Amino acid sequence: HLAESGGGLVQPGGSLRLACTHSRSTLDYYHIAWFRQAPGKEREGLSCASPTGGTPPYADSVKGRFTISRDHAKSTVFLQMNSLKPEDTAVYFCAAVSLGRFRQCPLSNQYDYWGQGTQVTVSS
Secondary structure, X not given: OEEEEOOEEEOOOOOEEEEEXXXXXXXXXXXXXXXXXXOOOOOEEEEEEOOOOOOOOEOOOOOOOEEEEEEOOOXXXXXEEOOOOHHHOEEXXXXXXXXXXXXXXXXXXXXXEEOOOEEEEEOO
């Protein structure tokens, strides 16, 4: 019951903020990651956030442009995306895995729960 929101159409150089929430539970006990998948390409891990804190890892493709953050009060994980490029066009997913499985959040396909995805299109 993970749900992403905030996708849409944006011009190159623009910004979007994606949000990941859970309809019936808190995210406080889960590592949360953002992935994306473009047509014909493999799913790519972008960043992840552990509920215990720590420096989030970022894929090289988004480092310096994307920022992940957690709002514990709202049980929401955000992905702020700046300086968007056409190659950022993809379906973006958030995913969750129990805090007990990993000490730090992994940036690989080891997540148990996935949202339906939200489309991000960067085009002029």
